[in-house]
Amino acid sequence: MPAFAADNPADNPYEEPRSGRLAAWGNALLAGHTSPDHAATAVAGADDSHRVAGLPGDAEGELHGLTWALGRLRVLGATGLRLALPVSGHPLGLTGPAGFNDAAMVAGEAVLAVGLPIGFVPEVEVYGPAGDQGVRVLWRCSAVNDGPPADVPSLHEAERELADGLRETTLMLTKLDVAGAGPQALRALDQWRRRGHTELLAPGYPPRAVRVLESARQISALLWIALGHGDGAAVSATEMAARREVLAPLGRTARRAKAAAYNALVDERG
Template structure:
């Protein structure tokens, strides 16, 4: 079964982990083995294919692939979280953008026009699932990424978005989302900052990412996403299909704000270094 970041708003996108820990490695703040282990997380395996010079179908482990990217001249990694109609973080060409859109995420190299898109295969019974990930490397356009804000802009947008979300979610009776959904949100809140990003990231980036993920979790409950109303979890309020569609339309701009903030946070190590 294929999986995308939208499957669970409480999970960190794999492309985010690769960008963050790849940046820590490229900055000399993490060892290759530690970076590879952090990117792997709870997955069973990650492999990389399509790197320049590879034979057809040649596969590499993360440690080797990250070292190869550094040898090729990659100076940093940037996250993309595109959705239909919003190519957030992408630069083209169309073939790469299409693959990234289908996955919902991608990583773009800084210094060399390369991008990586994960293909995730989830297996195992509910409650005991794991995944294998194949990262396909492709050539990308050497151009500014689409619609990525600075960390300062993202923080300001999120502050406005959080205020708006509080009002909207109160009006939409998120308290009726059901005990299971609210327990999931509470568990997410208790995770804290320890597992966010990687060594070298500024505290402001961690703060922005935590806020962005908080907004995404709230919106998932309000709009009937995973763990929320309409996602198989009991819902305390009677909500019709038309009312649920109206919710999603109202909340869509906040979702875009949260994704933009996530991308800005993961890219902060590269952006702040380049701004010096």
């Protein structure tokens, strides 16, 4: 069972996976709910630049901006985008082949096109001196197998699993004495509760998908605090390892729910 990892884009509640933004805003564009320029700006976020390489028909080394690439996907026959959030031992959302899966596993995220057997893995470059760094992202496109994505639930299934997971999380964290984890954990919990409003998903997504994603992020926040901020009752390496093992299924539940939420627009259209 893969462990919850605070540094994984699928598990960090404060960082939206770049592949999630690409899937959500790409789906909104393909469904006619937003413009290409707006979608590209939303996907890029605070990053300095996003480029796409390896689209079908491209020459070797040819690069494109997001606006052009998203339009090209529609011309090529893509009808939607699906999010993959794989971790070691859990290839969530992937279809193969092995080379693509390996690259997605290293990145912790990927996007697969619907109606077109290609996928994208982000390669992130951080440059510049500390305190004045920039970020460039290259979306490398390659062929994927045409098949059902691994282990992605429906939105209905994800919502039910999350309801059970939230109850289980509360019981588990109480037993692990996370509430008594000390000032560092309490500050982290307060920071999460006071965080500013974050726009989830993109235009056209059903309210249910937004609710599921917010619940999944809430579980991720609790696990992130339990495993990354403050040792609580787990004062030894052995006890911390035991805590990770106990909470790993909840991380899996949250990760599956996030994939279901980001994929909801294309799934409901289908």
